[in-house]
Structure formats: C-alpha cells, structure tokens
Amino acid sequence: MKKVIVIGGGVAGLTAAKRLVESGKFEVKLLEGDSRIGGRVHTQAFGDYWIENGAQWVHGEDGNEVFRIANSLKLLDTERNLISVSTDSVFVRESGKVLDQPVHDNVTIILAKILDGPEEDEVEGTVGDWAIKRFNDALEKYPLDSEPTDKSLSTAVLDWIHRFQDNIDGCDNWFQPSLRGQHEYEECEGNPTIAWKSPACYSSLLGVILNGVPITAPTFQPVLPDWIELNKDVQKIELVEGENSGVRITCSDNSQYTADHAICTVSLGVLKHFHKTLFCPPLPESKVKMIETLGIGCVNKLHFDFKTKWWPDSIIGFNFLWNDTEHVAQYWNSDIDDETLKKEIDGLPLWCRNILGFYVVASHPTALNSWITGPASKVMETLTEQEVKDIFMKVCRKFLPSYDIPDPVEFSQTSWFSNRFTKGSYSFRQMNTDAWSSALEEPILGKNNAPVICFAGEATHSKFYSTVHGAIETGVREAKRLINHEN
Ligand SMILES: Cc1cc2nc3c(=O)[nH]c(=O)nc-3n(C[C@H](O)[C@H](O)[C@H](O)COP(=O)(O)OP(=O)(O)OC[C@H]3O[C@@H](n4cnc5c(N)ncnc54)[C@H](O)[C@@H]3O)c2cc1C
Incomplete structure (x- = not known):
C-alpha cells in the first residue's frame, strides 16, 4: 500500500x-x-453552553457540501440569517441614542444594496471604492442626516458598514479586496447564513466526516x-x-x-x-x-457570559456607531503602528473604534459576542485578557448607558493571528492578486x-x-x- x-x-x-x-x-x-x-472549526464549552470560535454559518444551500450533510441529518436551523441578525439589531450612537425606526429602515435598505454585491459589469477597483459609491448613490434616495450640512450620521453609518464588510471579507479594510475577487467567489443559492440547530454545532460536522455520525454539545471532539x-x-x-x-x-x-x-x-x-x-x-x-x-486578515470573536440576561427579549444585538469619524478613519489603516492604535482618545484606545457591536449568541441564552477585525484586532491580541475584557466592557457601557450591565462571569477571546497554526482568519482576493x-x-x-x-x-x-x-x-x-x- x-x-x-x-x-x-x-x-x-x-x-x-x-x-x-x-x-x-x-x-x-x-x-x-x-x-x-477542527482547525478553524472550533466549538468550545462556555459556561453552561457553548460558542463557536471559528466558523459559525453555513453559507447557502445548493451545491454546498456542508448544507447537504447537515441538512440531511436535520442539524440546521434554516430560519436564522446573519443579514437579519445585523439589520434587526439596533443601531446605537455614542450618546446611547438608538436610531429612530425610519432612519434605521433607511440604513438597512442601504446596507442590503451593498450586501447585494457588484453588478456583472462592475469589476474594476476595490470593494471599498465601489461600496462608497453605492452608499452615496443610495443616500440620495434614503437620506440619513436630518440637516444637509451635518453629515455625522451618514459618516458613522458608512464607517459601521465598512467594519461589517471587513468582517465578511476578513480583510484589514475594504480597500484591500478587489471587486474582481467578489465575482470569483461563488455564492451557493439559498439562505446565505444558516445556523446550527442546538445541540448541533459546527463541530458536529467533524464527527460526520470522521465517523459518519454527528457529535453534539457538550461533546466537541469526536472519537x-x-x-x-x-x-x-x-x-x-x-x-x-x-x-x-x-x-x-x-x-x-x-x-x-x-x-x-x-x-x-x-x-x-x-x-x-x-x-x-x-x-x-x-x-x-x-x-x-x-x-x-x-x-488573509484577522477576524476575532469575543464572548461574554453575564449569567443573567440584561437586554430585552426584543433586542438581538447592538450595532455601535462611533461619532469621532476623524479617528475611525485611522484604525483600519494597514500601515498604522501598534503604539498609535494603543493611544487613548477620550479614555479609550484608538483600536477599540473597530468594535462592531454586541450580539446575542444562538447557542447561549446569557452570552453576547462581539467582533473585531484588521490591525485593531491584531493589536488586541497583544494585550492581556483582563485588559481586553475591561476595554470591551467600557465600550459596551459607554454605548448603552441606560442598561445596568453587570461584569461578565466568563470571557473568551480568539487570537487567530497569533495562533501559529492559523496566522489569520480566512483568505480573500486582494487588488494585487492575479x-x-x-x-x-x-x-x-x-x-x-x-x-x-x-x-x-x-x-x-x-x-x-x-x-x-x-x-x-x-x-x-x-x-x-x-x-x-x-x-
Ligand atoms: C472567525 C472565523 C469565522 C468564520 N466563519 C465562517 C463561517 O461562518 N462559515 C464558513 O463557511 N467559514 C467560516 N470561516 C472559515 C472556515 O472556518 C475555514 O475556511 C475552514 O475551517 C478552513 O478549513 P481548512 O481545513 O482549510 O483549514 P484549517 O481549519 O486552518 O486547518 C488546517 C489545520 O492545519 C493545522 N496546522 C497548521 N500548521 C501546522 C503544522 N505546522 N503542523 C501540523 N498541523 C498544522 C492547524 O492546526 C489546522 O488544524 C471562519 C473562520 C474564522 C477564523
């Protein structure tokens, strides 16, 4: 043999x-x-439940091997969808003010137009240049700012969409991936972001691959x-x-x-x-x-178990809109050095302007998670767990002053970049990729x-x-x- x-x-x-x-x-x-x-498929016990440190969603149905395997074993929850998780989350400004419904609706329409991706003939340039143009075009029909002279809300929303798109592409900033790369990537038809149905989880797949039977929580490593x-x-x-x-x-x-x-x-x-x-x-x-x-960029996830739920049932997440657009424009610059990212502005380091928000976790009723990408995410990996937790909680309390937020009883963060067996999250096609x-x-x-x-x-x-x-x-x-x- x-x-x-x-x-x-x-x-x-x-x-x-x-x-x-x-x-x-x-x-x-x-x-x-x-x-x-499992590598970048990594389900982990967390308090009384579990979390996904790496892959979380099954992207599409037709022609998707994970969907074929998991759906035939009834392991998926086809009702949930990432796009609705982010658009049904409230948008919160630094003052703690939640966007009014009509403005929120305009934001979600604009976001959907960007997530639809480029038309067939839009192939040149960066994802960022294209997205900014599409954003500005959409803004004419779906305005966000109350005064034409005050662009602060539309700038903050554009910045949030930028951070969201970077999480999808796994890049430092949206001027890295090419529009051509978006065309090279093929979507599978069907629900683009399907979650696993508890107690199934991404690691269930490892059991199927190796032994033909899924493992389910609280077992995360097959025999x-x-x-x-x-x-x-x-x-x-x-x-x-x-x-x-x-x-x-x-x-x-x-x-x-x-x-x-x-x-x-x-x-x-x-x-x-x-x-x-x-x-x-x-x-x-x-x-x-x-x-x-x-x-290959660096998307990191952070999980916080509060033991009791302090957010209302109607809320599935909080998207953070930063005011200080002068500074947010810097945090994603690939050439920025660690010292600048660690510099404090208004009591918070620059890097934390990249925090996307806080979101409910499908597999865990008392936990929220948060996402961060790019150079900010890499610099975060150099800090102690206590420092990271403190800064995330400070940001959370700053944006949500009307809630009495307890300290988390458990905390977990990924470090996909410093992990020498991954050195990043997932690949994308850059402008200089042939x-x-x-x-x-x-x-x-x-x-x-x-x-x-x-x-x-x-x-x-x-x-x-x-x-x-x-x-x-x-x-x-x-x-x-x-x-x-x-x-
Ligand atoms: C935060 C995050 C979120 C994601 N979300 C999704 C999602 O929602 N949906 C989706 O479809 N995908 C998602 N992905 C991507 C998905 O997880 C990966 O594309 C996929 O798991 C990659 O599998 P792989 O086998 O190619 O690589 P890996 O999983 O990286 O496997 C490579 C293996 O090689 C091992 N290895 C590395 N170096 C050595 C060495 N020197 N010696 C021995 N072993 C070594 C590693 O430990 C690892 O186990 C996500 C990834 C991350 C990080």
Whole structure:
C-alpha cells in the first residue's frame, strides 16, 4: 500500500484523509500540530453552553457540501440569517441614542444594496471604492442626516458598514479586496447564513466526516481513529528523490515520517509565514506568488457570559456607531503602528473604534459576542485578557448607558493571528492578486509526474475560498488526485 501523510486536521485534511482510508488503497497518517482537530472549526464549552470560535454559518444551500450533510441529518436551523441578525439589531450612537425606526429602515435598505454585491459589469477597483459609491448613490434616495450640512450620521453609518464588510471579507479594510475577487467567489443559492440547530454545532460536522455520525454539545471532539496524531507540529516537508520520489516530514519533537505522498492543508496564513522554512526544495515561484498576493486578515470573536440576561427579549444585538469619524478613519489603516492604535482618545484606545457591536449568541441564552477585525484586532491580541475584557466592557457601557450591565462571569477571546497554526482568519482576493490560477493547488511533482506534495485548504479553492464547504471540496479534490494517480 502507498503511504500518505496529511498535514493538518481541519476539515480539508480530515476529509482528504478519510476518503483515502475508505479507498482501501493507502496507509494514511494525519499529523495535527494542535492538541485538537477542527482547525478553524472550533466549538468550545462556555459556561453552561457553548460558542463557536471559528466558523459559525453555513453559507447557502445548493451545491454546498456542508448544507447537504447537515441538512440531511436535520442539524440546521434554516430560519436564522446573519443579514437579519445585523439589520434587526439596533443601531446605537455614542450618546446611547438608538436610531429612530425610519432612519434605521433607511440604513438597512442601504446596507442590503451593498450586501447585494457588484453588478456583472462592475469589476474594476476595490470593494471599498465601489461600496462608497453605492452608499452615496443610495443616500440620495434614503437620506440619513436630518440637516444637509451635518453629515455625522451618514459618516458613522458608512464607517459601521465598512467594519461589517471587513468582517465578511476578513480583510484589514475594504480597500484591500478587489471587486474582481467578489465575482470569483461563488455564492451557493439559498439562505446565505444558516445556523446550527442546538445541540448541533459546527463541530458536529467533524464527527460526520470522521465517523459518519454527528457529535453534539457538550461533546466537541469526536472519537479519533488511530491514524490521527495530535501535537505533531510539522516543521519540514522535504521532497525526497530516490528510485521513486517520496516525502520526508519532520516535526518539532524531531519525529520523522516518510511517505509516497503528502497533502499539506495548512492555512494561507501559515504558508505566508513559514513556506520558506517549511518546504525543501523551496516552492516554485508561481506558487509563492499566489501565497504572497492572496490576502488573509484577522477576524476575532469575543464572548461574554453575564449569567443573567440584561437586554430585552426584543433586542438581538447592538450595532455601535462611533461619532469621532476623524479617528475611525485611522484604525483600519494597514500601515498604522501598534503604539498609535494603543493611544487613548477620550479614555479609550484608538483600536477599540473597530468594535462592531454586541450580539446575542444562538447557542447561549446569557452570552453576547462581539467582533473585531484588521490591525485593531491584531493589536488586541497583544494585550492581556483582563485588559481586553475591561476595554470591551467600557465600550459596551459607554454605548448603552441606560442598561445596568453587570461584569461578565466568563470571557473568551480568539487570537487567530497569533495562533501559529492559523496566522489569520480566512483568505480573500486582494487588488494585487492575479486572476485566479491553479498555481496554489497544483501538486509538487516527483519522478514520472507523481503528485508527491499536494495542497488543500480553503484558500486553494477557486470559487468557495474562505468557507468550510470550500475547504471540504479541496480535501475531496486532493484525495481523488491520489486515488486517480494510483489507478
Ligand atoms: C472567525 C472565523 C469565522 C468564520 N466563519 C465562517 C463561517 O461562518 N462559515 C464558513 O463557511 N467559514 C467560516 N470561516 C472559515 C472556515 O472556518 C475555514 O475556511 C475552514 O475551517 C478552513 O478549513 P481548512 O481545513 O482549510 O483549514 P484549517 O481549519 O486552518 O486547518 C488546517 C489545520 O492545519 C493545522 N496546522 C497548521 N500548521 C501546522 C503544522 N505546522 N503542523 C501540523 N498541523 C498544522 C492547524 O492546526 C489546522 O488544524 C471562519 C473562520 C474564522 C477564523
């Protein structure tokens, strides 16, 4: 039997490894650097319930492999939808004033026009330039400011939409992703943001992939087969040329593995940071160019368990509209240094202007979550947990002075950028990314054109990049590549 080593136990790696095992043609070993499988699918116990640190929604129905699997097992709540979660959330100004209904309605109409995405012939330029134009066009019909001379509300709303869009694209700011990239990304028809039905959660999928049965809360890690090894931090992937080509893998604990093929499923962020030391010989120029020019940002989630619910049942979230647009214009600048981001303005560091708001958590009745992106999100990761919690609570109380908000009894924050097994949240197509080429997914060939080192993972998907269903498809793709090669 031919030997295959799969590097990484996210959904791409698990899918590829399982397919190869099932084919009966390969001896498979999966090496996962972390102490758990799942990668950017990470459900975690939180108080009496659970939270999703990574992937949360199933994006669309037709042609979506996650939807197909989860819907057939009745694991999804198809009623909820991210767009309505954000638009049904109230918009709050720094003074604590909630936008009146007619203005709120105009904001949601304008937001929907931007979320509809560009027309077919709108392909040039950045997402940001396009969105600002669409915003200004819509503003003429759906005004937000009461006085034509006072643009403060429309500026604050545009800033919030900017932050919201950055969370969707996973970028530092909306002048990074290209409009062309939005066209390259393909939506699956149907509800674009489907939630898991409690006690199912994103980790339910890991059980289905590995063992054919979902796991449900409070179990978040399935029973692992003996071909998966955890805590195996791969440091070197070497192409070995002998009579037949093969691969040698070295881990940080000095353990070594040899095989006929490897499938590398580490994230684009890990490739960006470590490809020069990870691969021997170095990766071909075309692949390096894709690695360097594709984008990956840093979307972080924060969760707060208050033990008792202090917000009314009618509220599903609070979107924060900052007044000081002079400063909000800086926080997303990719070149901004950490010291500037940490500088205090009116008692709060600049970076916290990126906080999107606070939102109810479907899986947790007494918790709220918050989102932050870009350089602000990265600088936040350098602070202590206590500092981060204090600042978020200060912001929450500043925007919501009419509520008596207790201190959270439990707090959790992600650090997707400093996590050396992810180095970012999810990929996007930047302005300097060439039109999609298959360079990133192409295998490194050995003798007789054998695909010795293969590549999978969300960033290698031509049209479903940045998603779980995209990652799964790349795992299937690479398993098929090896199975076909052996036939
Ligand atoms: C905050 C956030 C929200 C998201 N929301 C959604 C969503 O709502 N819907 C959606 O569809 N997608 C969402 N995504 C994206 C989705 O989670 C990813 O696209 C998908 O999980 C990627 O799977 P993957 O297998 O390609 O990569 P990963 O999950 O990153 O798997 C790679 C694995 O490789 C391991 N690894 C890395 N380096 C090494 C090494 N040197 N040695 C050994 N192992 C290593 C990692 O630990 C990891 O387990 C979100 C992601 C984040 C971060």
